[in-house]
Amino acid sequence: MTFPKVVTVAKEQYPKSVKKEIKYGTAGFRSNAAELDFVLYRMGLLATLRSQDTGAAIGVMITASHNPVADNGVKLVDPAGEMLAAAWEVHATTLVNAPDDSLDVVLQEIANKAGIDVGKKAMVIVGRDTRPSSEHLRNAAVTGVETAGGQVWDLGIITTPVIHYIVTCHNDGGKYGEPTMEGYYQKISKAFVKLRADGASNGKYEPEILFDGANGVGALAMEEFVGHIGKALNTTRYNKGDGILNHMCGADFVKTQQRWPGGVPEQAGIRCVSVDGDADRIMYSFIDASGKYLMLDGDKIATLVAGYLQELLSASGLKLKLGLVQTAYANGASTEYIQKKLGVPVSCAKTGVKHLHHEAQQYDIGVYFEANGHGTVMFSQAAKDAIRAAAQAKNSSAEKLSGVMDIINETVGDAISDMLFVETVLHARGWSAADWNNAYTDLPNRQMKVTVADRSVITTTDAERVCVTPVGLQDTINKLVSGFSKGRAFVRASGTEDIVRVYAEAPTQEETDKLAVQVACAVHDQAGGTGDRNAILSSFA
Numbered sequence: 001m002t003f004p005k006v007v008t009v010a011k012e013q014y015p016k017s018v019k020k021e022i023k024y025g026t027a028g029f030r031s032n033a034a035e036l037d038f039v040l041y042r043m044g045l046l047a048t049l050r051s052q053d054t055g056a057a058i059g060v061m062i063t064a065s066h067n068p069v070a071d072n073g074v075k076l077v078d079p080a081g082e083m084l085a086a087a088w089e090v091h092a093t094t095l096v097n098a099p100d101d102s103l104d105v106v107l108q109e110i111a112n113k114a115g116i117d118v119g120k121k122a123m124v125i126v127g128r129d130t131r132p133s134s135e136h137l138r139n140a141a142v143t144g145v146e147t148a149g150g151q152v153w154d155l156g157i158i159t160t161p162v163i164h165y166i167v168t169c170h171n172d173g174g175k176y177g178e179p180t181m182e183g184y185y186q187k188i189s190k191a192f193v194k195l196r197a198d199g200a201s202n203g204k205y206e207p208e209i210l211f212d213g214a215n216g217v218g219a220l221a222m223e224e225f226v227g228h229i230g231k232a233l234n235t236t237r238y239n240k241g242d243g244i245l246n247h248m249c250g251a252d253f254v255k256t257q258q259r260w261p262g263g264v265p266e267q268a269g270i271r272c273v274s275v276d277g278d279a280d281r282i283m284y285s286f287i288d289a290s291g292k293y294l295m296l297d298g299d300k301i302a303t304l305v306a307g308y309l310q311e312l313l314s315a316s317g318l319k320l321k322l323g324l325v326q327t328a329y330a331n332g333a334s335t336e337y338i339q340k341k342l343g344v345p346v347s348c349a350k351t352g353v354k355h356l357h358h359e360a361q362q363y364d365i366g367v368y369f370e371a372n373g374h375g376t377v378m379f380s381q382a383a384k385d386a387i388r389a390a391a392q393a394k395n396s397s398a399e400k401l402s403g404v405m406d407i408i409n410e411t412v413g414d415a416i417s418d419m420l421f422v423e424t425v426l427h428a429r430g431w432s433a434a435d436w437n438n439a440y441t442d443l444p445n446r447q448m449k450v451t452v453a454d455r456s457v458i459t460t461t462d463a464e465r466v467c468v469t470p471v472g473l474q475d476t477i478n479k480l481v482s483g484f485s486k487g488r489a490f491v492r493a494s495g496t497e498d499i500v501r502v503y504a505e506a507p508t509q510e511e512t513d514k515l516a517v518q519v520a521c522a523v524h525d526q527a528g529g530t531g532d533r534n535a536i537l538s539s540f541a
């Protein structure tokens with residue numbers, strides 16, 4: 001047998017403890033941490049095979065991101081820093097659901113299917129967030145890798161974007177950057193400091209922020225950055241780990257509650273940056289002079305940075321194609337602003353980072369952002385070469401573009417790198433957060449959840465904007481939407497929760513809530529709703 005100890009170790013140390021079928025989804029495997037030992041062991045096994053398959057190092061990140069502290073999860077990172085290939089998501093699901101007894105057989109089947117020489121060397125790079133359960137789960141993953149004959153490089157506690165960066169740099173021989181934490185901090189912070197060498201203040205821009213670390217690993221990463229960026233940006237840090245992870249704070253809290261994060265003293269006029277539990281998402285909060293709270297989300301960030309890149313690009317004279325990728329959740333006002341006012345083409349992708357990432361690759365410079373604050377910018381090789389050459393030739397806009405390229409972590413959404421990019425753009429424009437927010441006004445919007453017996457009855461097309469089944473539901477939605485001038489609504493099955501999500505937009509909040517409720521009722525009626533219809537009806541009464 002090729003995998004001699006795999007079954008014994010599983011039975012003795014990491015027996016399968018969950019009977020129900022679980023699936024490798026957009027966020028990998030995620031659940032209560034107590035149910036994950038065997039999953040992590042098995043993902044260690046699978047990562048080893050994937051490493052042999054690709055002849056490159058594979059990443060294993062242990063985190064449940066913005067979920068409560070009692071949860072945990074695991075995601076695999078492919079060789080170029082991307083999300084795991086779709087075919088391997090299927091292998092992951094098969095392996096995790098197999099009985100302990102047949103693990104060796106299932107591994108062999110995967111190896112046969114993929115044509116893998118299992119005697120080959122394998123390298124797995126493991127990282128984890130600050131959750132108390134993460135260390136134990138790390139041990140399970142490491143045991144998996146070693147049992148399958150692979151070698152482990154344990155990065156310890158790190159953010160999700162850093163593991164993507166290190167996997168990328170390790171596999172490309174250091175072309176993208178030095179494959180160490182120090183290399184990561186240096187690359188980004190040097191570029192940031194250089195771009196504001198003339199002075200950190202400019203116009204209405206003040207180099208000062210409040211930082212909400214969500215009591216997670218982002219707080220630790222920020223402490224490192226502070227040591228590297230010095231006086232270029234004055235940061236006061238909160239939620240550094242003294243409170244509960246993601247509890248009443250962090251990027252997800254700010255986005256879903258549209259509120260100032262707990263644990264950070266309210267201060268008018270100073271930007272507050274919130275990251276999530278693994279630091280791949282970012283939100284800005286701001287209280288303006290009149291005391292009004294403003295939330296600046298992924299759409300606001302995307303339009304800000306795409307507009308700036310567009311400006312630098314046209315000033316540089318370089319002929320490169322810039323585009324923005326959003327999802328159906330992007331506020332309609334942001335799409336209209338970026339397309340009509342700034343002339344940047346926009347594509348819509350399905351929810352989930354891999355879809356946006358893929359879509360962004362069609363541009364020379366592809367900006368992608370989800371409204372929830374996950375996003376980055378990707379540069380094609382041709383774009384990189386052209387920008388660097390023009391920068392060498394002292395084209396000043398290209399020099400700036402080249403600096404910006406180093407601030408950005410192209411490998412995945414990176415909260416702190418995104419923050420430093422936003423700060424760079426605000427600085428260059430001499431803008432306060434209020435100026436930034438005034439670029440366009442969000443349309444009122446509302447999200448609702450509907451429980452149904454089987455959410456897979458909802459299927460969609462056109463980047464989730466059109467519902468295909470149940471047949472007739474889209475007709476109903478169209479009719480409901482036509483009752484509102486400039487209304488928009490769509491429904492989709494969640495990839496991370498057992499629910500159907502409803503999104504609605506209209507010119508006023510009252511109309512928006514009405515439309516959302518009507519569409520939610522249509523889902524309940526036509527897709528096998530199991531909840532209380534009256535509760536849906538009285539949602540915002």
Ligand code: 16G
Nearest residue numbers: 026027351352353354494495496497
């Ligand atoms: C996952 C996705 C995120 C998406 C969210 C949608 C990745 C790495 N993460 O967290 O991009 O916004 O799922 O959740 O792809 P939903 O399907 O429950 O709406």
Ligand code: MG
Nearest residue numbers: 065276278280
């Ligand atoms: Mg996250």
